[in-house]
Amino acid sequence: MEKVRIGIVGLGQRGNGLLTTILSLEELAYVAAVCDVYADRREAAAERVEKQYGKRPAVYEDYTDLLADSSLDAVLITAGWEEHIKIAIESMRAGKITAMEVGGAYNIEECWELVRTYERTKTPIMMMENCCYDRFELLATAMARAGKFGEIVHCHGAYSHDLRDEILGGNVNRHYRLNNYMRRNCENYPTHELGPIAKILNINRGNRMLSLVSVASKGAGLKEFAKSDKNPDKSLVNAEFAQGDIVETIIKCAGGETISLKLDTTLPKYYSREFTVRGTKGLANQELNMVLLEGEQDFHEAFDTPVFVKKHLDNAKEYEKEFLHPIWKNITPEEMELGHGGMDYLMFREFFRTIGRGDPLPIDVYDAAAWMSISALTECSVARGGAPVDIPDFTDGAWVKRKPKDVLEF
Amino acid sequence: MEKVRIGIVGLGQRGNGLLTTILSLEELAYVAAVCDVYADRREAAAERVEKQYGKRPAVYEDYTDLLADSSLDAVLITAGWEEHIKIAIESMRAGKITAMEVGGAYNIEECWELVRTYERTKTPIMMMENCCYDRFELLATAMARAGKFGEIVHCHGAYSHDLRDEILGGNVNRHYRLNNYMRRNCENYPTHELGPIAKILNINRGNRMLSLVSVASKGAGLKEFAKSDKNPDKSLVNAEFAQGDIVETIIKCAGGETISLKLDTTLPKYYSREFTVRGTKGLANQELNMVLLEGEQDFHEAFDTPVFVKKHLDNAKEYEKEFLHPIWKNITPEEMELGHGGMDYLMFREFFRTIGRGDPLPIDVYDAAAWMSISALTECSVARGGAPVDIPDFTDGAWVKRKPKDVLEF
Numbered sequence: 001m002e003k004v005r006i007g008i009v010g011l012g013q014r015g016n017g018l019l020t021t022i023l024s025l026e027e028l029a030y031v032a033a034v035c036d037v038y039a040d041r042r043e044a045a046a047e048r049v050e051k052q053y054g055k056r057p058a059v060y061e062d063y064t065d066l067l068a069d070s071s072l073d074a075v076l077i078t079a080g081w082e083e084h085i086k087i088a089i090e091s092m093r094a095g096k097i098t099a100m101e102v103g104g105a106y107n108i109e110e111c112w113e114l115v116r117t118y119e120r121t122k123t124p125i126m127m128m129e130n131c132c133y134d135r136f137e138l139l140a141t142a143m144a145r146a147g148k149f150g151e152i153v154h155c156h157g158a159y160s161h162d163l164r165d166e167i168l169g170g171n172v173n174r175h176y177r178l179n180n181y182m183r184r185n186c187e188n189y190p191t192h193e194l195g196p197i198a199k200i201l202n203i204n205r206g207n208r209m210l211s212l213v214s215v216a217s218k219g220a221g222l223k224e225f226a227k228s229d230k231n232p233d234k235s236l237v238n239a240e241f242a243q244g245d246i247v248e249t250i251i252k253c254a255g256g257e258t259i260s261l262k263l264d265t266t267l268p269k270y271y272s273r274e275f276t277v278r279g280t281k282g283l284a285n286q287e288l289n290m291v292l293l294e295g296e297q298d299f300h301e302a303f304d305t306p307v308f309v310k311k312h313l314d315n316a317k318e319y320e321k322e323f324l325h326p327i328w329k330n331i332t333p334e335e336m337e338l339g340h341g342g343m344d345y346l347m348f349r350e351f352f353r354t355i356g357r358g359d360p361l362p363i364d365v366y367d368a369a370a371w372m373s374i375s376a377l378t379e380c381s382v383a384r385g386g387a388p389v390d391i392p393d394f395t396d397g398a399w400v401k402r403k404p405k406d407v408l409e410f
Numbered sequence: 411m412e413k414v415r416i417g418i419v420g421l422g423q424r425g426n427g428l429l430t431t432i433l434s435l436e437e438l439a440y441v442a443a444v445c446d447v448y449a450d451r452r453e454a455a456a457e458r459v460e461k462q463y464g465k466r467p468a469v470y471e472d473y474t475d476l477l478a479d480s481s482l483d484a485v486l487i488t489a490g491w492e493e494h495i496k497i498a499i500e501s502m503r504a505g506k507i508t509a510m511e512v513g514g515a516y517n518i519e520e521c522w523e524l525v526r527t528y529e530r531t532k533t534p535i536m537m538m539e540n541c542c543y544d545r546f547e548l549l550a551t552a553m554a555r556a557g558k559f560g561e562i563v564h565c566h567g568a569y570s571h572d573l574r575d576e577i578l579g580g581n582v583n584r585h586y587r588l589n590n591y592m593r594r595n596c597e598n599y600p601t602h603e604l605g606p607i608a609k610i611l612n613i614n615r616g617n618r619m620l621s622l623v624s625v626a627s628k629g630a631g632l633k634e635f636a637k638s639d640k641n642p643d644k645s646l647v648n649a650e651f652a653q654g655d656i657v658e659t660i661i662k663c664a665g666g667e668t669i670s671l672k673l674d675t676t677l678p679k680y681y682s683r684e685f686t687v688r689g690t691k692g693l694a695n696q697e698l699n700m701v702l703l704e705g706e707q708d709f710h711e712a713f714d715t716p717v718f719v720k721k722h723l724d725n726a727k728e729y730e731k732e733f734l735h736p737i738w739k740n741i742t743p744e745e746m747e748l749g750h751g752g753m754d755y756l757m758f759r760e761f762f763r764t765i766g767r768g769d770p771l772p773i774d775v776y777d778a779a780a781w782m783s784i785s786a787l788t789e790c791s792v793a794r795g796g797a798p799v800d801i802p803d804f805t806d807g808a809w810v811k812r813k814p815k816d817v818l819e820f
Contacts, residue, residue, distance in 0.1 A: 151630045153677065154656040162709060213623040213796040217564045218666025224560065224690045246564040246688065248670050250658050250796060256628025260658050267563065267688055268704045272715045278656065278677055280634045289716035294678045299572060303751065305682045306699035306724050313723070314716050341713065386623040386660060388796045 007033035010079035080176030104375025150281030157193025186379035214378035216244030221266035417443030420489035490586030514785025560691030567603025596789035624788035626654030631676035
């Protein structure tokens with residue numbers, strides 16, 4: 001099997017992390033080009049590639065030059081949020097297999113353009129939602145497919161990640177988040193929590209998201225942090241931010257299920273995705289690494305919740321023997337170091353293997369458009385005081401007959 | 411101080427539990443009358459009272475006869491949900507100090523009538539929201555008042571309580587929930603989670619709830635349970651239920667805070683109220699009995715959420731020495747047996763003591779109307795696909811100048 005020759009657009013923190021991941025997949029992929037608008041970033045990346053391969057990659061300042069490089073099979077887009085869809089569209093037009101990092105859309109029209117470009121070009125594209133490959137999400141998905149939770153009626157997820165330092169360091173670190181937090185008020189980063197949920201609920205494949213409501217709290221976290229000693233950019237001491245601290249969104253699906261999402265990035269909080277599956281026979285809760293199934297645990301044993309939680313915390317391990325996917329059973333400690341505890345490595349290995357086999361990529365353009373659209377749609381709902389907003393059907397009705405497809409076979 | 415002569419209307423499960431609580435407060439209260447439409451219930455209660463006091467109480471079938479009993483100072487209403495407000499209105503008109511058990515309203519007009527009746531009669535009334543007196547809620551409230559969480563921007567609560575057996579046993583046990591689950595689809599039981607949150611956020615006292623959105627999942631839990639061996643009432647095997655399994659509500663406040671509520675009563679789940687306070691300096695989480703404060707814990711120590719949770723689970727104990735209210739520090743094991751781990755006992759003791767002092771009751775008619783209105787309002791929002799619904803200002807504008815008042819002094 002020939003190695004996939006890939007070019008990377010955007011070599012900030014995330015691009016560099018994924019460069020490490022891809023360089024480790026030497027049997028499957030070859031980093032043939034790097035691109036960044038900043039000279040220091042592209043040079044540093046080129047040096048890293050040269051050090052590994054003994055050969056310098058092509059180096060581009062302008063991504064359109066990289067897309068014109070006929071030696072490339074594939075392109076990974078890890079630029080700022082605002083660029084993902086635009087570059088992905090051009091990449092598909094250029095015929096490059098397109099790996100698009102996660103983010104949210106700024107309007108619905110760009111989501112449609114992404115879909116229509118795919119439909120015209122048929123260039124394979126995948127949204128690289130690593131959380132779809134994480135250990136607990138895959139465990140819960142396998143258990144859901146085996147019917148362990150019964151009929152699933154509700155899922156919940158969060159992006160709970162204190163980013164105050166990173167956001168306010170945007171000017172200093174040339175990071176894309178700052179302007180978003182100054183101008184927008186929405187669920188600006190929905191896919192880590194929504195992606196695995198959408199897969200479990202067969203969104204775009206027998207089910208679809210119909211409408212959402214979204215309400216934001218006031219934004220006090222960033223403002224207070226900006227005035228504190230911890231603020232890395234003193235030019236922002238009196239800055240104003242449009243973004244609310246907690247944005248909660250409830251999505252209603254055609255199958256009657258609800259999905260609740262919570263963006264929670266500007267208050268003191270430990271990291272959590274709160275990924276939760278609720279069904280008529282049981283539940284899975286990632287924050288607690290807990291699986292509870294009717295007939296297997298006694299749910300009614302106590303009204304003292306912390307005592308109950310302490311007893312069952314981390315009990316998901318008991319279900320791993322039967323339900324954990326082999327890719328997680330066989331992962332090495334070295335592979336787990338290659339980005340976010342292993343999920344980056346596993347996702348990119350699957351991506352390159354799938355390309356090698358010529359199979360369809362498992363997180364497709366319809367998934368990308370639907371998941372990313374949530375940012376633009378919540379922005380409008382928040383502005384309208386939580387008014388329901390319609391979620392487009394990017395499949396043009398094909399969802400009623402498309403078959404479910406998980407990111408891996410179970 | 412003279413004992414408060416109280417009559418109890420409604421002697422089902424809850425009424426009987428509170429009869430035990432009140433009989434234990436012999437120095438403060440005297441149960442002078444009992445009332446229930448069912449003869450077996452009122453007779454059993456009368457026997458219990460007689461056994462304790464050596465004197466039989468007045469026994470009434472019709473609550474209007476109890477309200478006409480001139481020997482009574484106060485009335486406790488623990489009838490079915492649909493009766494609370496109606497009986498409370500008549501009780502205030504009859505001049506009886508009125509203790510109203512919790513529940514939700516069926517329309518907004520009855521909430522207004524409750525308020526107007528109080529304003530005309532000035533008869534003291536208190537909604538008996540026991541969760542306002544629970545250990546963790548009071549701890550968190552004391553810490554909030556001390557500024558430990560910084561500026562509070564968001565609170566969350568749930569009524570997560572698997573009631574499938576109890577709901578379907580409604581015909582058998584003459585319980586009030588069944589018809590509600592068959593006919594309505596709303597946040598039918600909001601006050602356990604909302605009450606303590608409303609107090610922390612000074613609702614009706616410098617702040618108010620402005621609007622809400624509410625979305626319900628499909629209802630699959632009860633239907634499946636009804637077909638199972640566990641169903642206590644075989645006449646309901648093919649019953650249909652209007653109520654969704656998970657109803658999520660987001661409330662926006664005048665101060666910019668959001669409150670999210672979750673009703674979760676018809677799927678397998680352990681009991682939890684998920685009471686959570688989020689501020690710019692820290693958080694409190696009841697499910698985990700956890701308090702995290704900036705500068706006191708390292709929030710950034712790990713991306714492995716279950717490991718972090720295990721480390722800090724139950725750490726709220728460390729803050730009890732400084733912040734736990736004396737009523738919880740001095741509670742005896744016997745008092746903790748008197749209903750819901752102690753909160754029923756503490757609440758009723760405070761209720762009778764406050765009456766004895768002639769002081770204002772701390773959960774007043776405006777709180778009752780605002781908190782109970784959520785049921786009727788969510789019913790409309792759910793029916794409209796989550797459309798925002800206005801929350802009335804039952805204080806007629808007085809909230810802008812009313813002073814905060816907690817259920818206890820801190």
